[in-house]
Amino acid sequence: MAEYLPILLFLAVALLLSVAFVFLPIGVSRLTGAHKPTVAKLSEYECGFPAFEDSRSQFDVRFYLVAILFIIFDLEAAFLFPWAVSLEQIGWAGWATMMVFLFELIIGLIYAWKVGALDWE
Known part of the structure; x- marks a missing residue:
């Protein structure tokens, strides 16, 4: 059992710190008067107007296609910077290798454009 003492001590400290970081700011804000709803x-702050539909309504699949394409091309931009820095x-x-990668992405973009994944109605 003595071999597990450092692990149990580590877990106790981690639990204590996580509880402190969660509940201490809440308590301090209540005591200092920052909590005045x-x-x-x-009110709604994400889009600026009240919701007009059920929050569980389904999104059009084109929204997900545009989101996935954004992630793909955002990652491509993230790969271009370290490549440019280490090009020498x-x-x-x-x-x-990077030209092959960019060519594949361009082919993918052309395909997405042709099938209408980027068209928004």
Whole structure:
């Protein structure tokens, strides 16, 4: 049982810190008067207008297609920066590899455009 004492101590400290980081700010805000809900504070803030449908309604599949395409091209931009920084070290092989990668992405974009994934009605 003595071998488990460091692990149990670690878990106890982690639990204590996580509880403190969650409940301590809540308690301090209540004590300092920062918790003063009003109608304006409790209103919708994400889109600026009240919801007009059930929150469980289904989204059109085109929304998900655009979101996935955004993630793909956002990741492509994230890959381009380190590639550009290290281009001197990786040489022509790295350049050719990135051109193949970009060509595949362009083919994917052309395909998505042709099938109408980017059309929004």
